[in-house]
Amino acid sequence: MTVHTPSYYNRFRCLAGECPHTCCRGWEVPIDRETAQYYKTLEGTMGEQVRGVLAVDGEGETAFLLRGDACPFLTGEKLCELQIRLGERGIGEICRSHPRFFYDYGSLRETGLCGSCPEVARLILEGDMVLEEGQDDRAGEEDPSLLEVLLAARETAMDILETPEATLGQRLQAMLLFANEVQVLLDNGQSADVPRLCGIYEEEFPLLDPAALPDRREALEGCLEALEGLEILEPQWKELLKRGRVFLRSGEMAENPCIDWGRRAEIYFLYRHWLRGVWDGDVLSWAEFGVLGVAVSALLGPLLEEGFPEVFRLFCLETEHNQENLNALQDKLWREIRLAEMLALADL
Ligand code: SF4
Structure with a gap:
């Protein structure tokens, strides 16, 4: 596939504890099937803790129940307890990828970063974007006619x-x-x-x-x-x-x-x-x-x-x-x- 990437993409670094607006607030954190499966196998108090806040909504989607308006694993230092204790494996797909996005249009993938993150907003506004083009191994689908x-x-x-x-x-x-x-x-x-x-x-x-x-x-x-x-x-x-x-x-x-x-x-x-x-x-x-x-x-x-x-x-x-x-x-x-x-x- 051809891949488009804005020039600021690889300069992004999450501000973590220094972030003035953590993205772990204000929405239920959806958990993908593979991570939900992993949580089922987790042993000890961590396993119990995670399973205790997992909920399945009316559409069958799994998410963490919020504590107040925040993810229950957001620490007082605005860090992720799951990541600290379990590493990358311990967090779901959405948390691993945010604030990155990608859209596929046939044989073209466009990747980018969401302006809702303060660090991304800074990168978007501080300099001119150049669109970089590369290739990856995926085959892609037929291009839409337009x-x-x-x-x-x-x-x-x-x-x-x-x-x-x-x-x-x-x-x-x-x-x-x-x-x-x-x-x-x-x-x-x-x-x-x-x-x-x-x-x-x-x-x-x-x-x-x-x-x-x-x-x-x-x-x-x-x-x-x-x-x-x-x-x-x-x-x-x-x-x-x-x-x-x-x-x-x-x-x-x-x-x-x-x-x-x-x-x-x-x-x-x-x-x-x-x-x-x-x-x-x-x-x-x-x-x-x-x-x-x-x-x-x-x-x-x-x-x-x-x-x-x-x-x-x-x-x-x-x-x-x-x-x-x-x-x-x-x-x-x-x-x-x-x-x-x-x-x-x-x-x-
Ligand atoms: S909003 Fe951006 S900088 Fe802040 S915690 Fe989320 S990804 Fe990191």
């Missing part, structure tokens, strides 16, 4: 974000216009025309008249409401969204649209989500999803001491770590939120 065109289109979308001398807002808007035109071609069964479209956007950078766009504050408020309507994983996020709406209404917002952070965050979102379009034919919602993440991080960043990077991390956590939230947001972007509103949102 893979080649959507890979080329994603490259153009990312190139648009790198356009020198354009503002962050102009780059995001041009990328959205491009994604919309790709979407029209896909919807009309004209995917063969996507390479021609890429060529046009590589030659010409479209500029919008901001005066022609809907009211930006209203668009932002609508998006904050949409985020508040999702399942909330961290209470701090709900509070932040509320404060954002209050400040928006007061007209006192001082956004922080750092061009490098905004561009790198959008590239992360495009890398992680754009190719989902090979399965459901939707790329516009994923381009918009990224713009939403960037706009919300720029808007709410000044309300937190840690600024844009922390809002970006929270946005990733709340949306990408909950499949129902991700589906609901994609649905909203597809059916309810107009492109013009997203273009207004992108006007940073």
Whole structure:
């Protein structure tokens, strides 16, 4: 298989006890079958302890019962007791791999790191990503029919974000216009025309008249409401969204649209989500999803001491770590939120 890996991937090191937001809180830790089997054979008090907190949910999935909102094996020093006492073998597949992810598209595997981890968020935002390509021994499956065109289109979308001398807002808007035109071609069964479209956007950078766009504050408020309507994983996020709406209404917002952070965050979102379009034919919602993440991080960043990077991390956590939230947001972007509103949102 061909394997894509972002250049920062191998620089990741878990902060463990130094982590300001351990990932061992706020969700039930799912246990894969092999690890559950291993726990059944564990002897002594450790075995009893582990089996005492294993639970099987209605869908037959095994997970640890939480203690408060945390994994029962999280120590006071924010370390993993299972790893300390049993080594790597003692922790489940999800804990071994987090915050890494991979998605397979036929003969292509794309690997990456989740922006919900503070150390990953730092790596994503601190430098430009280069996509590295390698090969592994797996055979892979037949390529989805849209893979080649959507890979080329994603490259153009990312190139648009790198356009020198354009503002962050102009780059995001041009990328959205491009994604919309790709979407029209896909919807009309004209995917063969996507390479021609890429060529046009590589030659010409479209500029919008901001005066022609809907009211930006209203668009932002609508998006904050949409985020508040999702399942909330961290209470701090709900509070932040509320404060954002209050400040928006007061007209006192001082956004922080750092061009490098905004561009790198959008590239992360495009890398992680754009190719989902090979399965459901939707790329516009994923381009918009990224713009939403960037706009919300720029808007709410000044309300937190840690600024844009922390809002970006929270946005990733709340949306990408909950499949129902991700589906609901994609649905909203597809059916309810107009492109013009997203273009207004992108006007940073
Ligand atoms: S959030 Fe990231 S740095 Fe923190 S404990 Fe989890 S993997 Fe490690």
